[in-house]
Amino acid sequence: MTEPRFLVVRLGSLGDIVHTFPAVAALRATFPKAEIAWLTHPRWKLLVGTSGLASQIWTVETRSFASVRETISKTRKANFSAAIDYQGLWKSASLPFLSRVPRRIGFSSETIREFGVPLLYTDRVRASATHIAEQNGELSLRAGACDPVTKFSLRVPEQGECAIRDFLRPNSLDRYIVLSPGGGWRSKCWPAQRFGALCHRIHSSLGLRCVINYGPGEEQLASTVQSASGDTAPLLYNGDLSSLMALLRNAVCIVGGDTGPLHLAVALGTPAVAIFGPTNPARNGPYPPGDIVLRASNVATTHAREEETHPSLLSIEVDAVFDAVCRRIGVAA
Numbered sequence: 001m002t003e004p005r006f007l008v009v010r011l012g013s014l015g016d017i018v019h020t021f022p023a024v025a026a027l028r029a030t031f032p033k034a035e036i037a038w039l040t041h042p043r044w045k046l047l048v049g050t051s052g053l054a055s056q057i058w059t060v061e062t063r064s065f066a067s068v069r070e071t072i073s074k075t076r077k078a079n080f081s082a083a084i085d086y087q088g089l090w091k092s093a094s095l096p097f098l099s100r101v102p103r104r105i106g107f108s109s110e111t112i113r114e115f116g117v118p119l120l121y122t123d124r125v126r127a128s129a130t131h132i133a134e135q136n137g138e139l140s141l142r143a144g145a146c147d148p149v150t151k152f153s154l155r156v157p158e159q160g161e162c163a164i165r166d167f168l169r170p171n172s173l174d175r176y177i178v179l180s181p182g183g184g185w186r187s188k189c190w191p192a193q194r195f196g197a198l199c200h201r202i203h204s205s206l207g208l209r210c211v212i213n214y215g216p217g218e219e220q221l222a223s224t225v226q227s228a229s230g231d232t233a234p235l236l237y238n239g240d241l242s243s244l245m246a247l248l249r250n251a252v253c254i255v256g257g258d259t260g261p262l263h264l265a266v267a268l269g270t271p272a273v274a275i276f277g278p279t280n281p282a283r284n285g286p287y288p289p290g291d292i293v294l295r296a297s298n299v300a301t302t303h304a305r306e307e308e309t310h311p312s313l314l315s316i317e318v319d320a321v322f323d324a325v326c327r328r329i330g331v332a333a
Contacts, residue, residue, distance in 0.1 A: 005035040006143065007075065007083040007101060008054065009092045011062065012041045013184075014260025016132075017048065018267045019287060020086045022149035023136035024053045027084075030145045037078065039071070039095065046241050047264075050154045062091045075099035084143050085121070086136050088112040093120040105142050111135065133287040154267055156249055160242030164250065167243070171209075171235060177202055177325070178211050178248060178265070179234070180256030181225050182218040187306035188258050190275045190313050190321075192221050196228020197318045198255065198325075203232035205322070206331065208252060210234040213244065213261055253329050255321060258284050266291060273324045277313035278302045292324045 006027065010020045017040070028036060038054035041061065048057050058074065061067040072095065082103040083096030088111065096104045097120040106112070106121040118124045125142050127135040137148025168174065181195045199210040212234050214222035222236050237247060248254060248265040254272050256262035258279045263286065266272050272291040274281065280301040281293045296312040326333040 003034045004031060004081045004144070005079060006031075006037070007078070007080045007096055007099075008036055008038045008086065009083060009095060010038070010040060010086040011060070011092055012044055014044070014047065015258075015263040015284075016087070017044055018260070018263040019131075019133040019284075020136050021051050021053065021152045021154075021267065022133050022287070023086065023140040023145075024051075025152035026137060026145040026147045026150040027140045027143060028053050029147070029150050037080070039075075046157070050157065050245070051152055052155065053152065060095065068095070071095060072099045075101065082143055084139050086139060088117060089114055090117055093117045096120075105139050107135070107139070130282050131285070131287055132283055152267075154245065156245045156268070157242040160240075160244070160246040163239060163243040164246040167235075167237070167239070167247075173209060173211075173235070175252055176209050176211050176235075178213055178251045178254040178256075178261075178270075179225065180213045180254060180259055180261040180265075181221055182214055183257045183259040185305035185307075187304065187308060187310045188277050188279055188313075189221075189309060190257055190277075190316065191309055192224040193228045194318050194321075195225045195255075196230075198321055199225065199229035199234050200232050201318060201322045202325065203229075205333070206326075211237050211247065211251070213237050213247065253325055255325060262286070271328045273321060273328055275313065275316055275321065277310040278304070292328050294320060294324055 035055050037056040038048050039058045042059040045057050045059050060071040076099050080101050083101040085093050085106040088107045104121045105123040108124040108126040109118050111127045125138050127138050129135045141148050179195050183189045202208050212222050212225050249268040251270050254265040257275050266286040274293045276295040285293050294316050296315045299312040323333050
């Protein structure tokens with residue numbers, strides 16, 4: 001029997017790709033010899049590669065007509081038996097459609113937020129699971145996987161390990177907690193001043209220093225956390241993806257919101273304390289479950305990208321987060 005040839009489409013972003021790995025792992029477990037080409041943004045090629053799930057990793061820059069045209073031409077020649085769009089956007093669904101992949105699997109209109117996208121699929125799956133990782137698994141089931149999700153592992157590149165050793169060595173730091181105060185938009189981020197106060201509490205009570213991880217455009221946010229931490233001397237970190245993976249894997253714990261670095265840390269096996277506000281941890285929280293999630297009760301879920309901290313996050317005090325860190329790493333508060 002001829003092995004199927006799958007085109008997996010998940011262009012970005014960090015957390016969303018991490019939440020796609022369990023579903024693609026299930027596909028790979030069912031079809032160990034199948035050709036699986038993963039189409040993603042160039043920024044995430046290394047991340048996809050660390051999973052070892054794809055036979056090939058293709059990249060496309062959807063804002064470049066030349067890149068899109070080249071991808072469509074390449075895909076047409078590859079003779080895929082099916083494409084699975086785990087993203088559910090016009091830009092992701094249109095690529096296998098324009099490439100004339102005969103079977104195109106994606107979510108139905110009840111799951112997708114962009115109107116009309118399911119028209120581009122031949123197989124439309126109405127998700128019944130709550131968590132997005134398991135919803136992705138329902139697409140894998142439709143493609144023929146025996147299970148919706150399964151375990152996977154990520155390989156941290158050696159250059160990342162070397163870079164983090166060089167970063168930590170001058171500070172004689174081998175045990176640390178990562179704080180990840182940023183996020184896709186401000187309204188789902190716990191206040192920077194509270195991250196600073198948490199950093200101070202962790203250092204004074206547990207004797208552990210913190211590393212503040214921040215991304216592009218979050219320099220002021222990281223500086224605010226550092227200033228609010230007093231004399232505890234947290235390190236500021238803004239490195240490439242391979243170094244970030246090493247930093248996260250070797251951490252005692254990570255504290256962050258609904259953001260890519262937290263989900264990546266969970267995938268690497270690092271204990272986590274997740275602080276959630278307007279987004280729903282039942283759908284977007286750490287996966288698989290097992291880490292501590294803090295969220296106020298009776299919060300109305302919204303994905304509105306507001307510039308002010310969501311009021312529900314203000315009800316989560318520093319003491320509650322510190323206690324959660326102690327419980328997660330197994331020490332007395």
